[in-house]
Amino acid sequence: MNTTESDLGFISHTGEPYINLARLSCPPNSFARSDLVSVEQAEDSYKQPLGSLIHNFNRSSDLCTVGTQLSEAHGFLISSPDVLATKRLLPIFSESKVNINNDILYPGMKYYSSSKQYSYDSSRDVNWSEKKNKVFWRGITAGGNQTKENWMKLHRHRFVAMANATTLGGSRHHILSAVDEDNASGDYAGSEFRPASYAKTYADVGFSQLLNCNPDLECNWLKELIATKPGVDFKDMFANRYLADIDGSTFSGRWYAFLKSKSLGIKATIFKEWHDSRLFEWVHFVPMDNRFDDLYTILTYFTGLSTTDEGHENAYVPRHELEAQNIAERGREWANAVLRKEDMEVCSTFLTIYRILDY
Secondary structure, eight states, X not given: OOOOGGGGTOEEOTTSOHHHHHGGGSOTTSTTTOXXXXXXXXXXXXXXXXXXXXXXXXXXTOHHHHHHHHTTTOHHHHHOSOOEEOOSOOOOEESOBOXXXXXXXXXXXXXXXXXXXXXXXXXXXOOGGGSEEEEEEEEESOSSOBOTTTGGGSHHHHHHHHTOHHHHTTOOEEXXXXXXXXXXXXXXXXXXXXXXXXXXXXXXXXXXXXXXXXXXXXXXHHHTTOOOOOOOOGGGGGGEEEEEEEOSSSSOTTHHHHHHSSXXXXXXXXXXXXXXXXXXXXXXXXXXXXXOTTHHHHHHHHHOBOTTSTTOTTOOBOOOHHHHHHHHHHHHHHHHHHSSHHHHHHHHHHHHHHHHHHO
């Protein structure tokens, strides 16, 4: 194939709001393009009204449905550091994509590598009963072109703030609470609670490094606003029951290790990967909204909440620890059967043959 980059019609959209490009690919009657579709109607298609829990993970990452709501809440959509796009019908191979693109997906090389940063080692994992009853996340400030004007809107920054007791202060969040304290009826209703004291006990979330700011690459101005937490070896993350997986600049390379572990993966993403059609929410993992408004509904449902706990006097949530453990185990069984290196090699072999024939 004798061609040049200019022949392929690529245009740069780096640093621009991605939703302006994405909505052009959405149906005319979609939420991204129609004034007739309300936020409530869009949310009803993928979330439960009580507790904001996701029931359609595929739709929750559909930019035609959620893109407008996330346009100022996700770094890739606000100001992606590197975007090239074309409207021509070309075979493009990618490790991940957003749903409006038609890239041919193949397994990410991070998953295939033996890097200690992404590989799961079962000998360094512990049984569920030995794990800390916490949600855990560590990472760097990736996922968008962060400036003094937009940093607080980027998705990783928002997640860290959402799980930080100091940042939360006296803020209130909605969760699911049992209608009666012994939960005899099994019914739930929406309830408000103040999560600051809860986060101190059940969340260990923070940035390990502040990097790649604009124009100050060393992020000196950001260091005055955000405190970092000590970095943790990848293998030591599995000492926690709940492992949050949050987008970086694209998909997170930790996801396979989380699925293969004895911990429960909680996933928020706008990116599609090659395995998605075979991985099911609430069966193999727990889905989380990219706005994280369901974070404390998820956590309190699994860890439980007493009316005697500080800040939650009017809310009672029975503990569902066994359900969490069962989902983690099903995810582990699925990952060990489907996400082997042999499975990735079969896919990659097909793509290699395709490329050879194409050329």
